[in-house]
Amino acid sequence: MWWTKHFQISNIPDLSGKIAIITGSNTGIGKLCATEMARKNCEIIVASRSEDKGQAAVTDIKSATGNQKVEYMKLDLMSLKSVKAFADQFKSKYDKLDILLNNAGVMSCPYGLSEDGIETQFATNHVGHYYLTMQLLPILIKSGPSRIVNVSSMAHWSTTVSVPKLEQVSQKKGYNATIQYGFTKVPFTISIFEACNILFSRELTKRLESKGINNVYVNCNHPGIVSSELSRHVVAQNTLLDSLYNNHFAISTENGSLTQLYLATSPEIESKNIKGQYYVPYARPGWFTPYARSEKNATDLWEFTENLLKEKMPDYQGSPI
Numbered sequence: 001m002w003w004t005k006h007f008q009i010s011n012i013p014d015l016s017g018k019i020a021i022i023t024g025s026n027t028g029i030g031k032l033c034a035t036e037m038a039r040k041n042c043e044i045i046v047a048s049r050s051e052d053k054g055q056a057a058v059t060d061i062k063s064a065t066g067n068q069k070v071e072y073m074k075l076d077l078m079s080l081k082s083v084k085a086f087a088d089q090f091k092s093k094y095d096k097l098d099i100l101l102n103n104a105g106v107m108s109c110p111y112g113l114s115e116d117g118i119e120t121q122f123a124t125n126h127v128g129h130y131y132l133t134m135q136l137l138p139i140l141i142k143s144g145p146s147r148i149v150n151v152s153s154m155a156h157w158s159t160t161v162s163v164p165k166l167e168q169v170s171q172k173k174g175y176n177a178t179i180q181y182g183f184t185k186v187p188f189t190i191s192i193f194e195a196c197n198i199l200f201s202r203e204l205t206k207r208l209e210s211k212g213i214n215n216v217y218v219n220c221n222h223p224g225i226v227s228s229e230l231s232r233h234v235v236a237q238n239t240l241l242d243s244l245y246n247n248h249f250a251i252s253t254e255n256g257s258l259t260q261l262y263l264a265t266s267p268e269i270e271s272k273n274i275k276g277q278y279y280v281p282y283a284r285p286g287w288f289t290p291y292a293r294s295e296k297n298a299t300d301l302w303e304f305t306e307n308l309l310k311e312k313m314p315d316y317q318g319s320p321i
């Protein structure tokens with residue numbers, strides 16, 4: 001049954017000697033994952049855009065777990081320069097990376113553009129994480145076996161209704177906040193943005209395997225409908241919806257963290273060779289839409305993102321694989 005827990009916090013193995021970057025881990029599901037992985041002796045980089053919130057999370061995690069190897073590094077996914085600076089700072093300090101948990105996200109926010117002129121949800125949920133992953137891929141390959149987890153959403157189902165054209169993804173005309181969210185997370189969802197996470201995970205897996213790189217395990221997940229700050233734009237004008245969503249409808253942050261904790265830490269990922277998959281609560285394979293299944297969509301998104309990055313960041317040499 002869907003509510004059967006195939007993975008629990010108590011199943012997280014000892015992570016001594018491992019280093020993880022968790023984006024957006026100053027609050028919500030990301031902070032829960034950071035705390036529970038730190039409790040199992042993982043060294044954690046809290047990658048977050050606000051220094052105040054990030055440092056506060058570091059203090060909380062250290063005090064809750066006793067693990068002192070928890071560090072804040074600034075990362076703003078709405079700025080490609082910030083992503084590059086974060087990756088450079090990490091690589092100057094560390095020579096290995098075991099787990100990259102691409103967790104940060106925004107949902108259904110009003111139309112806006114990033115510092116680089118990219119629509120907010122596409123910039124945060126897909127392009128920023130794509131660029132971050134490309135900057136860190138060589139160190140992840142060198143550290144193998146390593147993991148990349150891209151947090152998607154069931155909202156990718158919106159892609160069954162409508163999908164923005166890639167060339168028009170940052171345009172204000174025709175912008176629909178909900179459809180855009182689903183699209184960005186689409187790796188396996190209907191929404192274009194949620195779909196992007198699924199398509200990216202599958203294409204990255206395919207490209208790694210085609211180069212004979214078999215020790216980087218890339219997967220993505222829908223965490224569940226989880227009580228967190230994510231719904232801030234949806235409920236901003238509606239306290240009844242806020243109450244229903246966060247108090248009655250949504251699962252706890254702890255339960256919402258289980259599926260990505262499974263993909264990030266369970267020894268089963270390697271023993272069962274789980275790669276390029278989409279998992280749903282609680283830690284079981286999920287079904288994803290035809291849009292997210294399409295190899296062409298995955299390749300198109302990859303090439304579009306590569307070209308966009310080369311345009312916005314002239315020093316970008318292109319994907320290392």
Ligand SMILES: NC(=O)c1ccc[n+]([C@@H]2O[C@H](COP(=O)([O-])OP(=O)(O)OC[C@H]3O[C@@H](n4cnc5c(N)ncnc54)[C@H](OP(=O)(O)O)[C@@H]3O)[C@@H](O)[C@H]2O)c1
Binds near residue numbers: 030104106153154
């Ligand atoms: N909650 C759900 O029901 C649900 C369902 C499906 C998928 N998800 C996905 O799960 C992930 C975690 O969501 P959550 O529920 O924990 O939401 P949350 O409580 O709103 O946390 C989101 C995190 O992302 C960070 N973030 C947003 N924009 C950023 C940027 N430009 N640069 C760096 N960090 C940024 C936020 O930082 P600030 O605190 O500074 O804003 C926050 O730390 C997201 O990818 C979301 O799409 C959640």
